[in-house]
Amino acid sequence: MRYITHSLLTVLTLSLLALTSLTPALAERLVSAISSSQVAITSNFTGTQILVYGEIVRDAETVPRSGDQDLVVVVEGPLERVTTWRKDRILGVWINATSQTYIAVPSFYAVHTTDDLRNIASENWLKQYRIGLDNLPLAALGSRAPAAERLAFKEAFLRARVQNGLYTQVSRSINFLSPTLFSTTVDLPANIPTGEYKITTFLFSGGVLLDQQEQVLTVAKTGFEQVTFSLSRQHPAVYGALAVMLALFTGWVAGVIFKKD
Amino acid sequence: MIFAMGGTVGFLSGLFGIGGGFLLTPLLIFSGIPPAVSVATVTTQIVASSASGVLSYWRKAGIDFKLAGVLLCSGIVGSALGVWIFGILQSLGQLDLVISLSYVTFLGTIGVLMLGESVKAIMRRKNGEAPTGRRPGQHNWVHGLPFKIRFRRSKLYVSVIPIFGIGSSIGFLGSVLGIGGGFMMVPALIYLLRVPAHIVIGTSLLQILGTMAVATFLHSINTQSVDIVLALTLMIGGVIGAQFGAQVGQGMRGEHLRLGLGLLVLLVGLRFAYNLIVEPDDLYSVTVIEEPVR
Numbered sequence: 001m002r003y004i005t006h007s008l009l010t011v012l013t014l015s016l017l018a019l020t021s022l023t024p025a026l027a028e029r030l031v032s033a034i035s036s037s038q039v040a041i042t043s044n045f046t047g048t049q050i051l052v053y054g055e056i057v058r059d060a061e062t063v064p065r066s067g068d069q070d071l072v073v074v075v076e077g078p079l080e081r082v083t084t085w086r087k088d089r090i091l092g093v094w095i096n097a098t099s100q101t102y103i104a105v106p107s108f109y110a111v112h113t114t115d116d117l118r119n120i121a122s123e124n125w126l127k128q129y130r131i132g133l134d135n136l137p138l139a140a141l142g143s144r145a146p147a148a149e150r151l152a153f154k155e156a157f158l159r160a161r162v163q164n165g166l167y168t169q170v171s172r173s174i175n176f177l178s179p180t181l182f183s184t185t186v187d188l189p190a191n192i193p194t195g196e197y198k199i200t201t202f203l204f205s206g207g208v209l210l211d212q213q214e215q216v217l218t219v220a221k222t223g224f225e226q227v228t229f230s231l232s233r234q235h236p237a238v239y240g241a242l243a244v245m246l247a248l249f250t251g252w253v254a255g256v257i258f259k260k261d
Numbered sequence: 262m263i264f265a266m267g268g269t270v271g272f273l274s275g276l277f278g279i280g281g282g283f284l285l286t287p288l289l290i291f292s293g294i295p296p297a298v299s300v301a302t303v304t305t306q307i308v309a310s311s312a313s314g315v316l317s318y319w320r321k322a323g324i325d326f327k328l329a330g331v332l333l334c335s336g337i338v339g340s341a342l343g344v345w346i347f348g349i350l351q352s353l354g355q356l357d358l359v360i361s362l363s364y365v366t367f368l369g370t371i372g373v374l375m376l377g378e379s380v381k382a383i384m385r386r387k388n389g390e391a392p393t394g395r396r397p398g399q400h401n402w403v404h405g406l407p408f409k410i411r412f413r414r415s416k417l418y419v420s421v422i423p424i425f426g427i428g429s430s431i432g433f434l435g436s437v438l439g440i441g442g443g444f445m446m447v448p449a450l451i452y453l454l455r456v457p458a459h460i461v462i463g464t465s466l467l468q469i470l471g472t473m474a475v476a477t478f479l480h481s482i483n484t485q486s487v488d489i490v491l492a493l494t495l496m497i498g499g500v501i502g503a504q505f506g507a508q509v510g511q512g513m514r515g516e517h518l519r520l521g522l523g524l525l526v527l528l529v530g531l532r533f534a535y536n537l538i539v540e541p542d543d544l545y546s547v548t549v550i551e552e553p554v555r
Contacts, residue, residue: 082549083354086545089540240478240481244308246305255313
């Protein structure tokens with residue numbers, strides 16, 4: 001809901017700005033799109049790519065410029081709750097000893113930019129809009145651990161996510177096809193979680209946000225995968241019974257086929 | 262890859278005449294599948310592999326249904342307890358540790374015992390001594406316990422206490438560790454209860470089948486970690502592998518087979534111990550507690 005009001009406000013502000021249209025810099029708008037609004041995860045899914053492209057639209061009287069505009073594309077997966085564990089040696093054995101739990105962290109997060117983030121916008125702004133791996137709000141649930149400890153956990157979490165391809169941040173990965181046309185491809189690895197993804201494109205000039213556009217990408221399992229998965233979560237008893245029957249059937253078939261004595 | 266693993270373990274299980282769960286679960290864990298999923302899915306695979314065994318022993322009238330029934334009832338109790346504890350350990354973040362520790366303990370102990378026994382048997386054969394056979398009819402302390410029941414098929418008159426003990430502990434271990442437990446139950450039935458050899462395997466297979474079916478069902482409901490697709494792949498691989506294994510196994514000598522199995526068991530146990538004792542590359546690990554709303 002807050003989200004809708006937010007975009008409504010943006011639209012309102014933008015239209016107001018368009019009406020008054022005093023400064024040429026603010027007359028630049030952004031039109032963006034994604035190559036597909038759906039990703040289907042089938043049983044042989046090995047990852048895919050999504051193309052985010054668009055155009056920077058200028059008013060007729062605006063002098064075309066290139067070079068001082070910056071774009072940021074953020075792909076954010078559905079939020080989830082995670083726990084990061086750290087092992088300690090207890091009685092000679094490595095055991096999960098301490099943990100930090102983060103609520104509402106994105107299950108997938110990719111940032112593509114035309115330049116280093118710190119050259120594009122102020123740190124405060126990036127923090128506020130949660131743009132960039134370092135600016136994700138990773139506040140541990142009820143943690144009284146010292147700051148250094150919290151930082152170590154946060155870094156470990158980000159490291160793990162980057163390692164399995166769920167979090168990425170790549171500078172200068174947005175290509176300009178012409179002074180106004182841009183595109184970038186975002187890798188979606190084989191292990192992406194399902195759900196609604198939010199793809200936001202930001203247009204900056206000289207550290208000021210000029211416009212932003214948002215698309216929704218749906219990642220869903222399809223076919224057999226989808227049926228078994230939703231069954232296992234929604235009707236676990238049916239799923240369990242099915243698994244047992246399948247096993248009995250397979251065993252019986254095998255017994256009949258390989259009947260020796 | 263997983264199909265090949267199922268096939269390999271199926272081959273070994275056919276070769277050594279074991280269920281293979283205690284090899285398959287570790288293999289899945291070592292290949293990067295989360296321990297919870299490995300354990301729960303292997304319980305499903307065991308249902309399939311024991312089903313075909315039960316079928317063939319049934320045809321040969323090699324099952325004591327009354328004994329299997331009593332074992333099964335106690336197995337279900339143990340299995341329910343196991344799944345419950347499994348869930349608790351999972352939420353505490355200590356499931357992996359308990360699985361590893363239990364594997365080290367069990368596989369270490371059993372591996373050493375098997376090695377010792379088979380080496381002795383091989384030495385005896387070399388020295389030309391006659392192998393010491395079992396003496397049926399001989400009684401031990403187990404036969405002095407109360408609450409006796411008569412099992413006609415096995416020609417037994419024994420207390421339910423040891424039967425309940427064996428059945429429930431196998432059920433418990435099976436659902437926590439993803440093992441059928443045949444390699445523990447068969448010796449227990451033979452040495453503790455004196456169940457005749459031609460009945461023991463069929464009966465224990467039926468108990469394993471029932472217990473693992475219940476474990477699969479409970480894991481599906483409680484921890485939702487059964488993966489049907491993975492299980493099916495394992496089943497098919499396992500079934501095919503077992504046929505080849507059985508053929509190769511028939512051409513080998515019993516104590517050499519046991520020596521090989523003992524070594525294998527010990528190796529898997531050591532591998533778990535290694536993971537526990539050596540400092541991990543990354544001390545940190547991330548677990549998703551609440552999956553995103555789908």
